[in-house]
Amino acid sequence: MRIAVVGTGYVGLVSGACFAEFGIDVCCVDKDETKIRRLRGGEIPIYEPGLDVLVARNMAADRLSFTSDLAVAMEGADVVLIAVGTPSRPGDGGADLTYVHAAAAEIARTMSRYTVIVTKSTVPVGTGRQIAALVRDINPRAEFDVVSNPEFLREGSAIGDFMQPDRVVIGADSERARAVMDALYQPLIRAGTPFVRTGIETAELTKYSANAFLAFKITFINEVADLCERVGADVQDVAAGMGLDGRIGRPFLNAGPGFGGSCFPKDTEALVRTGRQHGAPVRLIETVVDVNRARKRLMAGRILQACGSDAAGKRIAVLGITFKPDTNDMREAASLEIIPLLQEAGATVHVYDPAGMEEGRHLLPGVVWHDDAYAPLAEADCVAILTEWNEFRALDLGRVRSLMRRPVMVDLRNVYAPAVMAAAGFHYCSVGRRDARPDAAKRRKAAEAMLLSNGFAADSCVLPFSGQLAAAASDLAD
Structure with missing residues (x-):
């Protein structure tokens, strides 16, 4: 079996490499000739754990190739996957299908045999019908079927998601197309993966x-x-x-x-x-x-609040800028809104991210970039964790505190335990939990003394207080 994959972005490249791993002959095509040259040279344009090894192995086995010529990619192909971007349209938020329609039109002009056209791109309900009408209009003699086969890949674990998916959804109208898709996914069928076989519109809406x-x-x-x-x-x-x-x-x-x-x-x-x-x-x-x-604006306010009444002139360290760990994807990342708001408030922002800084440099002007997690912390008034990369989970807290001007951490991913941070001497703010302060033990002892002096047991359940007793009760609760 041979397939062509139109688009070498996240979905197209991962899908193409994984199908090649199944033993299928895969040719990925992209208009961007620079990207194709990089891929042929073994350079992977996205960060996805294990993808470089998978691509290299299947290229060496002659099961995976790359081209900028769709006619070359489709030569002898039984299936062509459309895996191009469908970004939001400015203004109304609808999916921009420009690239999908352009791919379908070029496929129509190139087809010379029965072909199953598969939409891997996430497309609104009705797009499959639009593609079929477009192909028939351009190439009335074309023999084809359109299938909706949405992807459910998580960035950072995409290869595992493809090889061992929760389910595979196939939206098709003809038995011929279903038979071709069954052949394509035969390794997963044999492995017992659940398959949802349904109509095109249902598959589109399922995604x-x-x-x-x-x-x-x-x-x-x-x-x-x-x-x-x-x-x-x-x-x-x-x-x-x-x-x-x-x-x-x-x-x-x-x-x-x-x-x-x-x-x-x-x-x-x-x-x-x-x-x-x-x-x-x-x-x-x-x-x-x-x-x-x-939400993102609210979180920026939380960081600024932790810095004190005025952020002007403050140095804020930010750890992590990608939208999630194990990817270099910056699309709609919280950092793209939070960091500019910190800068508008007058703060200087120093950043480290294990994979996202190359992309981040184009998107976050005015940021000071660093090569490791500790460098941004020097003389910082506050450190904010925006992405929960594993290397941020085991920071040397003593070293962190010694580097910072003020030991203040705003952890927007709840990586650390408040009690641990308080014991390490930090004023620690997280999400949905009590803030921790380094003097918690001292305040608790003082609270116990005040309550005892007023005739209450320190561990008793008491009615609401007022004034100093209220403050003591609050400290005791902390």
């Missing part, structure tokens, strides 16, 4: 619905985190208690600065747009979009 629901989970736990801070609860314990319910599940219940990346922001907006177009508004997702937009 948007899945991403919108995951975005809802993130937004929901972020709002719960805000409530936790007001009532003295711990959002991580709340999430753990919720996640043990099999109907809910623990993944994506992590409070933080809001969702970003290449999928959730644009897909939620596109679903909102589709709902309005068809007279069936998805009001829940409309709210998710609005809340997530405001």
Whole structure:
């Protein structure tokens, strides 16, 4: 079997390399000749763990090749995958299908045999029908079927997601097309992977619905985190208690600065747009979009608050700028909104990220870049963790504190335990949990003494106080 993949971005390159690993002859095509030259030379344009090894192995085995000529890629191909970008349109938030339609038109002009045209790109409901009409209009004699086969790859774990997926969704109208897709996915069928075989429109909507629901989970736990801070609860314990319910599940219940990346922001907006177009508004997702937009600004305010009444002239260290760890993807990353707001307030921002700095330099002007996690901390008034890269989980806290002008950390990913940070001498602010202060033990001892002197047991449950007793009770609770 031979397939062509149009587009060597995240979805196209990962899918092409993984299909080649299945033993299929794959040719990836891209208009960007510079990118093709880099790929032929073994240079991977995206950061994805294990992808460089996978590409190199399959190129060496002559199962994976790259070209800028679609006719070359489609020669003898049974299947052509459209894996081009579908960014949000400025203004209305709908999916921009310019690249999808251009790819379909060129495929139509190139086809010379029966071909299954597969949309891997995330596209709104009805796009498959549009592609079929476009191909028929350009090439009336073409023999083809259009199939919707949405991807469910997570950046940072995409190869594992492709090789061992939760499910594969195939939206097709003809048995001939279904048979071709079964042949394409035969290794996963033999492995017992669940397959959802359905119609084109259903497959298209399944992708948007899945991403919108995951975005809802993130937004929901972020709002719960805000409530936790007001009532003295711990959002991580709340999430753990919720996640043990099999109907809910623990993944994506992590409070933080809001969702970003290449999928959730644009897909939620596109679903909102589709709902309005068809007279069936998805009001829940409309709210998710609005809340997530405001979330990043709220988190910037939290960092500025930790710096004191005036951020002008302050030095703020930022660890992590990509939208999530194990990727260099900066699309819709929280850092793109938070860092400019810190700069507007007069702060100088010093940054380190393990993979995102090359891309970040083009997107974040005025930032001071560093080559390791400790360098930005020198004389810093505050350090903020924006991305939970593993190397930030085990920082030498003594070294961190000795480098900083003020030991203040704002942890927007809840990497550290408040008690640990207090013991290390930090004023520590996280999301959905009590802030920790380095003098907590001293304040607790003083609180116990005050309560005892007023006739209360220090560990008793007491009625609300006022004045000094109220402050003592609050310190004791901390």
